[in-house]
Amino acid sequence: MTTVEAAGVRAPAWRGGFGRLWSAAVVSRFGDALRTAALPLLAVRLTDDPLVIASVTACGYLPWLLFGLLGGAVADRVDQRRAMWAVDTVRGGLVACFALAVGLGHATIGLLIALTFALTTLQTLFDNASTALLPSLVDKETLGSANARLMTGQQFAGGFLAGPFVPLLLTLGAAAPFAADAATYLLAAALVASLRIRAPEREPRPAGSTLRAEVAEGVRTLWHDRALRAVCVATLLCNIGMGALIATLVLHVTGWLHAGNAGFAAAMTAYSAGSLAGGVPAQWIARRIGRVRSLFLCACVQTAALVLLGTVRHLGALLVAMALLGVMGMVWNVNQVTLMQQRSPAAMVGRVSSAFRTASTSGAPLGALLGGTVAGAYGLNAPALFAAALFALAATSLIPARPADVSVVEPDDGATTAHVEP
Numbered sequence: 001m002t003t004v005e006a007a008g009v010r011a012p013a014w015r016g017g018f019g020r021l022w023s024a025a026v027v028s029r030f031g032d033a034l035r036t037a038a039l040p041l042l043a044v045r046l047t048d049d050p051l052v053i054a055s056v057t058a059c060g061y062l063p064w065l066l067f068g069l070l071g072g073a074v075a076d077r078v079d080q081r082r083a084m085w086a087v088d089t090v091r092g093g094l095v096a097c098f099a100l101a102v103g104l105g106h107a108t109i110g111l112l113i114a115l116t117f118a119l120t121t122l123q124t125l126f127d128n129a130s131t132a133l134l135p136s137l138v139d140k141e142t143l144g145s146a147n148a149r150l151m152t153g154q155q156f157a158g159g160f161l162a163g164p165f166v167p168l169l170l171t172l173g174a175a176a177p178f179a180a181d182a183a184t185y186l187l188a189a190a191l192v193a194s195l196r197i198r199a200p201e202r203e204p205r206p207a208g209s210t211l212r213a214e215v216a217e218g219v220r221t222l223w224h225d226r227a228l229r230a231v232c233v234a235t236l237l238c239n240i241g242m243g244a245l246i247a248t249l250v251l252h253v254t255g256w257l258h259a260g261n262a263g264f265a266a267a268m269t270a271y272s273a274g275s276l277a278g279g280v281p282a283q284w285i286a287r288r289i290g291r292v293r294s295l296f297l298c299a300c301v302q303t304a305a306l307v308l309l310g311t312v313r314h315l316g317a318l319l320v321a322m323a324l325l326g327v328m329g330m331v332w333n334v335n336q337v338t339l340m341q342q343r344s345p346a347a348m349v350g351r352v353s354s355a356f357r358t359a360s361t362s363g364a365p366l367g368a369l370l371g372g373t374v375a376g377a378y379g380l381n382a383p384a385l386f387a388a389a390l391f392a393l394a395a396t397s398l399i400p401a402r403p404a405d406v407s408v409v410e411p412d413d414g415a416t417t418a419h420v421e422p
Contacts, residue, residue, distance in 0.1 A: 017137040017195050022150055024191035025130075028088065029154040031184025033162030034169065035095065038177035039112070041170070042102065046109040059113055063121040064361045071124030072354020073214045076347060080129040085193040087126040091119055092185030099178035127357070132349035135341050136197060144283040144291075144338040151333055152279030159272035218351025221344065227292055228343055228356070230401035231336055234299065234394035235360040238332070241387030241394075243367020245306070248375045248383045252309075256380035259315050270319040274326020281327075282334035291339040292401050298328040298335075299395035303388050310384030 043056050075083060098115050101107045138146045169176040222228050245252075253264040286294045302325055309321035344352040371383040 017197055018146060020191045020195055021130075021134070021137060022153055024088075024188040025150050026153040026157045027184045027191070028188040030157040030162050031181035031188075033158035034166060034177040034184075035181040037162065037166040038170070038174070039116070042107065042174060043109065043112060045174075046107065046112065052109055056109075056113055056116055059116040060120055061361060061365045063117060063124055064358055067121055067124045068128075068354050068358035068361070069215045069219070069351075070211060070354075072128040072218055072351040072357075073211045074125055075128040075132055075350030075354070076214065076218075078129075080133040080350075081192060081195050081197060083129045084126055084133065085189040087122045087129075088185045088189035088192065091122055091126075092182045092189060094118055095178055095185060096182035099175040099182055102178060103173060103175035124354070128350040128354045131337065131341065131353040135346070135349065137195075140342070143341060144286055144334060147338050147341075148279045148282045148330075148334045151330060152276060155272065155275045155279070155330065159275065214351060215355075218348055219355045221348055222352050222355045225343055227401040228340060228352070230398050231292065231295060231339060232356050232359050234295065234397045235332075235336060235356075236363045237390045237394040237397065238299070238302075239360050239363030240367035240370065241306070241390035242329075243364040244371030244374065244383045244390075245309075245367075245387045247368035247371040248380065251375060251380050252384060253318065257313060257315065257318060259318065263315055263318065266315070267318055267322045270322040271326040274323035274328075275330045276326075277323075278327040278330025279334065282331045285331060286335050286338070291335045291342075292398060294335045295332055295339075296395055296398045298332040299391050299398065301328045303391040303395065306384050306388035306391060310381045310388060 039056060094115060098107070098111065101111060134146060134150075135143060165180075166177060169180060222232060249267065250264050253259050253267055254261065257263060259266075282294075285297065289297065305321040305324040305328070308317050340353060340356055341349060367387075370386070374382045374386045
């Protein structure tokens with residue numbers, strides 16, 4: 001593994017394994033964005049029942065709650081590279097079959113729900129395996145930069161590149177976005193399969209060890225690490241807040257701000273642009289103040305942005321607030337994932353990652369329900385202020401973890417040691 005210097009921050013070299021993994025992640029996210037944009041358009045053609053249409057979105061969360069912990073345990077047992085390309089191959093086949101069904105006029109809302117559920121179930125294994133694989137592809141000093149580059153590339157592909165392609169593909173037929181998504185899955189699988197890395201050596205599992213016991217071990221490891229526990233709680237609170245905001249943002253923009261559909265589109269563009277820009281300073285900030293303190297800074301800035309969003313009735317305030325949320329959201333994601341990879345024992349990254357994701361992901365659907373309730377009871381700008389209160393609470397929950405900011409757990413011949421993070 002090799003590194004390069006970039007503006008004082010060590011960055012992973014593109015040649016070799018990291019470049020292929022980055023390419024696979026970006027290609028796959030591009031395809032996912034095509035499918036995600038096409039799904040609601042197809043759903044409303046198949047049914048006009050709001051509850052049934054909403055169930056399509058719900059199936060994007062449910063597998064994480066049902067299988068997220070199991071996916072992490074499996075990711076720690078198997079060769080992560082093989083798991084990733086196998087999962088992408090299966091997902092490519094599923095989406096290709098669905099595209100064929102759409103093209104032949106045999107698609108149903110039940111089939112659409114089943115596809116969403118199956119893809120997200122497979123994603124629980126893929127995402128945890130990907131999180132566990134990255135530290136074996138780059139040096140520990142460049143892990144934060146590698147995460148930043150991965151997330152920035154995915155944001156660019158999904159947030160900017162894919163959007164203009166959806167209308168173009170739809171002119172070829174309703175099946176075209178799904179066929180394109182299937183092709184990106186298969187290309188990503190080929191890229192991951194081409195990685196030439198040695199599977200990390202693992203200690204033999206104790207006799208009689210079960211997946212249930214290994215899942216419990218991952219949960220205990222997460223809970224007993226003061227920094228990771230605090231970050232998990234903070235992420236859960238932030239996800240509840242963002243769930244409330246995103247679910248009601250269109251009402252906030254069109255009903256309270258009276259900015260219309262153009263204002264809503266501008267708000268989402270500002271958020272995407274902010275997310276893309278946030279990948280640049282993420283590692284720089286962490287090196288100056290530490291990862292937990294970076295998260296604390298993000299929570300404080302996002303709290304201020306949400307207060308601005310909920311109190312100032314002006315399009316300019318909306319765009320500034322959404323851009324700040326995007327920048328700080330990316331900084332948060334990069335440092336949260338890197339912190340988890342660094343502090344987790346090498347043989348348990350998948351399980352700790354799955355425990356973290358399962359706990360924090362549950363906040364988004366809960367927040368969406370709370371956002372609708374708050375908007376109905378207190379006004380269309382109230383969800384933004386509700387989210388601000390949750391982000392402030394998240395910042396407070398990080399304070400006990402700040403003294404642990406310099407401690408990083410890393411493997412050392414099968415054991416775990418601590419060192420001071422630069």
